[in-house]
Amino acid sequence: MSSYMDFIKEQLYTLTSIPSPSGFTRKATDYLLSELSSLGYSPERSNKGNVFVTLGGSGSPLVLAAHVDTLGAMVRSIKDNGRLRPTTLGGHQWSTADGENCTIHTRDGRVYTGVVLNTEPSAHVADQKTEQLEENMEILLDENTASAKETLALGVQTGDIIAMDPRTIVTESGYIKSRFLDDKLSAAILIGLAKAIREEGWKLNRKVSLLFTVYEEVGHGGCVVSDDTEEMISVDMGCVGDDLGCTERMVSICAKDSGGPYNYDLVTTLSNIARELDLDYAIDVYPHYGSDVETALRAGYDIRHGLIGPGVYASHNYERSHMDGVRNTFELLKAYITK
Structure with missing residues (x-):
């Protein structure tokens, strides 16, 4: 596990070092294509610029989405x-x-x-x-x-x-400080997931694909997904703040945001898994938030939808998270796609 956490940390440093405000993401997606190819996958970039890759498995297709575009x-x-x-x-x-x-x-x-x-x-x-x-x-x-x-x-x-400038720092105590943890931290987690699947030969319980979007910050990143998608989870930042249970050391499971409630059964399943594995987690409501998976719903896709991510404090600011939040998110995703 520690080797994958180190790998995710390295990915974060690399991703945040690549400037990619919405509309200027070519170098970031070039990097994703190169890195995923080096892991033995066959990623593709859409006309829009999103990067899509299937990790393996069959049946009940699931898409895990993160975005690499940032504010700017x-x-x-x-x-x-x-x-x-x-x-x-x-x-x-x-x-x-x-x-x-x-x-x-x-x-x-x-x-x-x-x-x-x-x-x-x-x-x-x-x-x-x-x-x-x-x-x-x-x-x-x-x-x-x-x-x-x-x-x-x-x-x-x-x-x-x-x-x-991102000013990315990971302290000896595990705190992660940087601009654009929303959502390059979760993008790094998904690359780490892809590496672990390839190296450890995880048996996936369904067809699992990753989608890295490039227009999330302006509201239409995830509006096109694979036609066979049945379920989609945005792996984005978890909110930390007043009236919320999540901390930077937790994985956050969102029950509702500005776009309405997430799929009730999916939220229940994810929280049950987190509890069974004794992961540090919180179910929260984000009052001012929108995600790629909601964009897919608005585009007309008939999918179950969810939103999880490591807790991030001071969103749209110089943000802060923790490696424990990364670990909890990684473990929840692993259990969900292999259980």
Whole structure:
């Protein structure tokens, strides 16, 4: 087990190091295709950009879905002073990014570093605090540019991608701190699952496939799945916060979110397995949440649906989880597909 936890940790470091805001995910999916192929599978990338791979088994097809697109921003315009005015990709919160380092990716492949700041960040200058709204935020390139003309000469233009630095750290005590644990932590868990199935020859109790989506943060990542799918589980972040039972060290099983209740029988089965295995888990309701599996339902697929994941604190911020949450999620998935 420890070897797979180490592998998942390595996968997390790699995945978070690849900038992939929604709409800019080619390098992340290139990596998935390469890694899954190296494990002996035959993954495919759809026209949309999702990556799909079947791990084995037969009958009652189950899809486990995670997303590798993240929050981020795009250049909305170039200001007269050469700085960049951003527009949000996904539910990005500018209050969490004020002072964050970032990279800007141009359409001809150039990459520039920069910093996100509000329009008057200096406490020694500002008469009053500038509110951290999108219209008050700008990206300062780490280049000698003081005009729109000079910035344009660098090859930067409207529509270029702005990716926040992830700052991924796993402490000796097992805490995981990074941007984009939503959902690269669960994506790493699914790659670890694929490795364990291949190396240990797990006997799967049904046809099991993985789906890595690339537009979850903007609401339509999982709207296309294999036609034979009977059941689909989003393996995404578990919520940690006020009025919730989950901690960063648990696997969270979602009973209801903003899209309504998850399949009652599936939630019951997952929680029963977690209890029987003495896993640290919680059943919770997420008040402001939506998942890929709900997107599939809205697209008309007749499937049973569920949502689980390791507990993640401070979602859409600099997030925190724990390797115990990873382990509990991994063990629940293993038991569910082999039991």
